[in-house]
Amino acid sequence: MANIEAVNDLKITEDHWLDPVNRTVSPNQDERPMGYDISLLVIHAISLPPGEFGTGEIERLFTNSLDCGAHPSYSSLDGVHVSSHALIDREGKVTQFVPFDRRAWHAGQSSFQGQKECNNFGIGIELEGTEEVPFTEKQYSVLIAIARVLMDRYPCIQPHRIVGHNEIAPDRKWDPGPQFDWPMFEDRLRELSLLQKT
Template structure:
């Protein structure tokens, strides 16, 4: 663990403590470039950690403090995600796979954070989950299935979706799964697909329901 303290933080509001982990990609040329920006007081952005492609971890903000990484958004009906979360930036431009050393380091870091703050796997999310349409990180190349297998993210469902997909039903089930941001149907569908079916296209399909729960929800 390397410490590079950022000045961009403050106290968590209203006595809140971390109950969510938000994963990002840096979308910059290198981890060092990202760290410099996250430590620049004029940028007014930060995160708690940056995980380099080599697996090196840099800590910028203490976990009990409020880093400025999430911005506007909502998860499970809760806003001010910065006060409720730990933010992890992954050194990635968004268009290439996340290398093994980086994923292994992230897994170890996630496990420790989740144990310290008693965070449920269902509350390990991407920036795109809480800010649909506004953010797309950690992007389509991120391996959520790998995290889920280790209990570090929500398990996706596997049962066949409804034969006649209905947008209103999809919205209700997606909200129950945590996607509560106030966005239109197309934006919500895109966010759910980015998380669970990143290469899917076209109109709402039975397969879009499958990862969000079980058949009893739509039968």
């Protein structure tokens, strides 16, 4: 999944998993409350330790196996239970932790257009990255492909309902940050949508 055509090979299974991607089940999930349509896609960014890539620590955080004594920056993560639906690493490899029909614990205290608790109706996708370093082409290509299949499967997710974590929790969160190229992402997602209709 390294180019825009990758969407042709990507699907969401009947049990709400991406295929083909790696699966590592996070315990940090539960049922979505009744009465909520899946209608929001939240883009996040994370690196553990901060500024380091490819360490495997994000997966350990999402599976409650992170050694919080292994790095000074981890002290604030002791006892924290979080997850996202999926992670895209710097090489474009995807790991899914929570099926999309279930609630991942990614947004925290949040609000979108007056509707609180975005975990109830949102899907969270993490990009491995920081505020300082641009995201990779492989990450953008795969994210766009995932966004497209999510929009097809959950039609309440529309382009204007694809947001950054900072937009739904502006007092707490910065991600995906200034390095995320929103105009390019939106243009390429639109192009892909048009290609699928021809």
